[in-house]
Amino acid sequence: MVEHFITCINYIARSEIGEAHSLSFSFSLFPAPPEFLQWPQSVSRPAGSSAVFTCMAQGVPEPHLIWLKNGKILTPGDNVKLTNNNSTLAVTRITTEDEAIYQCIAENSAGTNQASARLALTQSTELPEAPQDLTATALSPTTLQLTWVQPAPEVTDGIIGYVLHIRMLGEPDSRELQEAVSKTTFQHEFTTLEPATTYSIYLKAYSPLGASQQSSTVVATTLGGVPISPSFFTKVLNKTAMQVFWELPSKSGKVEGFKLSYREVPQPNFQGQEAFPGHINTHTISHLEPAAVYEIQLVAYNGNGDGAANKHLVSLAESGTSAKTSSGGQSPCNCKQDDEGSMTGIVVGIHTGMACILFCVLFLMFGYRRSFFCRKGTQDGWSGPRGGDRNQRASPPKEGVIRMPEVIELVPQVRTCNMHNSTPYTLTVLAFCVLWTGLV
Structure with a gap:
């Protein structure tokens, strides 16, 4: 058990009037299990609204908080956010899937404590129904047109207007844009959008009592082209499985999804094609032929079509190895091989x-030997013309000058x-x- 000490020191203050004393003492703090200062409260909310749960605890040492949903670890999502060191849980755009028991777990080295709250969905006949048949059409590189079905007259009488919610695919809710239209409008155009970008859009109807549930979400891409070829990596896990990783675009909305397919060499056709949303960047391919060679193909797509395919050959015999391809499909250099070369x-x-x-050395030796035998039979040998014969005087060589x-x-x-x-x-x-x- 860890003991925490706090010590106070004795201070003496002197002046002309007199002295003032302060006592010194010390005491210890032992670990204390968490205790709640504020625990979440059960609430009932209509569909499409929001709910906030607050959980605060103290202890020695400081406890940390974990949230559960119906006994399982809560995973934040598009409409579920945890903030303030997990002390605040916010649920937006409530649907039937959000109706549950939420538990706040506070724990430290001294123990654990928990508090629970229930989120219930109220069924109100006064709230309007969710808009139906929402569709989106790309008109230009910067414009999308939205249309939906006009409800029955008795439903329209209780509606005060509609609100369209739009954001780039992959962006958080905080980047969402909203545009309101009148209750007699069943068509709207979003302008000044980005070219070749995919957007996520949904619609809500509003009455004096609140908002309806959101319509089905539609995904649409402005005109302007298809995505570029994605780069990807491969890692051989064993003789029958490999893992593929690919790079996501640096900006949201540039890719709607990816298509991954493979074929065993030398089979002519690709098989096992799978599609993944734009935020997924890895997949494991298993149950392959042992130690075979496969060609992996990856394609990025959006609403305008498929981009160029990137392909890579992988041998399952190379267990535990990894490789990378660029957008051109070429493998990087083998640095080890370059060092050996x-x-x-x-x-x-x-x-x-x-x-x-x-x-x-041999050339000089043989040349000297031949010159020796030639001089042996001569009397005076060979001689060059003297400088005086040419009326020239040899000048001494200059240092640092190379003569031909x-x-x-x-x-x-x-x-x-x-x-x-x-x-x-x-x-x-x-x-x-x-x-x-x-x-x-």
């Missing part, structure tokens, strides 16, 4: 350089080494070096 290039370069050096090889004319003194008489010979002195560079 660079090392091979270095080894080959070293061997080539050694061979060149050996060749140069000179051409020296040789004058035969003794005929030997198979030299022909009266035949001029030219000896060219070449200077060269071998430069080797290893590229990684």
Whole structure:
């Protein structure tokens, strides 16, 4: 058990009048289980309205809160939000599916406490019925037209107007836009929308007593094109299953959904096509042929049609490996393979350089040997013209200046080494070096 200590220190204040003393003492705080300061209250609400539950607890240490719905962990959704460190639960656009018992669980290391509240749906005959047959049609890249069925005259008499709710597909409710129209209007156009963007729309009718339940939600896409080809990853789980991951668009509404299909190579036709909404980005394909090769195809679509397909070959024999394809369908470079190729290039370069050096040494040795035998049979050897014969004076070489090889004319003194008489010979002195560079 953890004990928490609080210590107060004795202070003494002195002045000309006198002294003031304060006592010092200490006490300890032991862990305390949660206790509710405010617990949720049961409420009854009509369909289409909202309800808010508040739950506050204290304890040592500070407890954290968890919400349950009918005994199961509550998952926030489009109309269910948790805020203020889970102390506030808000349910909007209430339907029959929201009618349940909600439990607030407060827990810390010292214990657990819970409080429950019920959300009941009241059936009121005075509220108007939900609008019927809502449809959406794209008129241009920036305009959608909405239409719905005119209700019976006795229903219209109790209605004061309609409210259209629109948001980009995938956006939260907080980004929703609303437009009100009169009760005699059964057609409306949304303008200044974004091109090639998918929207989610529903409609409510209002009477003096409140709002009706929402109509069925429709999804529509403005004109302007189809989505681009999506990038995706694959991961081989075992010899009969793989997992596919794909990237979602950075902006809401650009994709209505994805279509995933696959085929076993070399089968010509794709099989097992499945469609997923625009917020899903992973799927596991199982019960495949062991260690087979499959081609995976992924397509993004919206109301204007399917985008370009992205394909990737996957071998189930490569268990535990993963791969990625870009929008062009090409796999990334194998960095390990590049490193091995660079090392091979270095080894080959070293061997080539050694061979060149050996060749140069042998060339110099054999050249010197031939020159020795040629001089052996001569008296004076070969001599070049003197500088005075050409009326030239050799200037000393300048440091740092590279001179081109000179051409020296040789004058035969003794005929030997198979030299022909009266035949001029030219000896060219070449200077060269071998430069080797290893590229990684």
